Amino acid sequence: METVKIGIVGVGNIGSFHMRNVLGGELKNAELVALCDSNPEKLDRIQEQYGDQFKLYDDVDNLLADPEVDAIIISTPHYDHPVIAIKGLQAGKHVLVEKPAGVYTKKVREMIEESEKHPELSLSLVYNQRMNPTYQKAKELVESGQIGELRRTNWIITNWYPPKHLLN
Ligand SMILES: NC(=O)c1ccc[n+]([C@@H]2O[C@H](COP(=O)([O-])OP(=O)(O)OC[C@H]3O[C@@H](n4cnc5c(N)ncnc54)[C@H](O)[C@@H]3O)[C@@H](O)[C@H]2O)c1
Known part of the structure; x- marks a missing residue:
């Protein structure tokens, strides 16, 4: 498979x-070629750390105009x-969207409708817990009917979001 050249929009946590x-090679056949963030201080920090390793944009339209x-x-x-x-689909890019897909159902529907106009492109959402054995087990339990019909779920996470300085 050929290498997929990736641009990341929003370089926060x-x-x-x-x-x-x-960069660490966790995604096979992927190469990071561009980053975009609307905060110029972030771009300066990235430039200091990584030099000219990838292109830096402060406006997503400019990143989307990059044919690479x-x-x-x-x-x-x-x-x-x-x-x-x-915008990404209209510019001919494959798109992976962080969760949630959006805030308004209407906008999310528009995004899906746009992707249907571009069957040659992928639109996908980050399903970051799908491979987590805990949730796989929970799904299995629900589907087996062992705990009956679900009426409501509460999901309490107490160990996410370490301090920002550990992430950046
Ligand atoms: N999958 C996961 O596990 C997971 C974890 C954390 C966050 N998220 C999701 O990722 C998204 C970002 O969360 P975060 O915690 O990284 O936020 P963050 O505030 O740390 O980072 C967002 C970045 O986007 C930049 N930005 C804002 N608007 C922009 C624009 N129009 N163009 C370019 N850059 C722009 C900001 O300057 C900032 O650097 C949220 O929607 C969140 O729900 C997913």
Whole structure:
């Protein structure tokens, strides 16, 4: 398979995690070619640390106009997910959107409708717990009917979000 050249939009907590994963070779056949963040201080910090290893953009439209970028990972705050995804698909890029898909159902529907116009492109969402054995077991229990019909679920996570300085 050919190498997929990736651009990351939004290099905060999770965007920098994606960045390190691609740079660390965690994604096969993927190469990081561009990063975009609307905060110029972040771009300066990245430039200091990584030099000219990849292209840096402060505006997503400029990243999307870059013909070298095949696919984008959107890790901006929620509201912009469908907005940037639609632009990305229109620019001919494959799109991986961080969860949640968006904040408004209408915008998410528009994003899905746009992706249906581009069957040659992938639109996908980060399902970050899908491979977690705990949730796989929970799904199995629910589907087996052992605990009856679900009426309500509460999901309490107490060990996420370490201090920001450990993530950046
Ligand atoms: N899958 C997961 O496990 C997981 C974990 C954490 C966060 N998330 C999701 O990722 C998204 C980002 O969360 P975060 O904690 O990394 O936030 P964050 O605030 O740390 O990072 C967001 C980054 O996006 C940049 N940004 C904002 N608007 C932009 C735009 N229009 N163009 C370019 N850059 C822009 C900001 O400057 C910032 O650097 C959220 O939607 C969140 O729900 C997913």
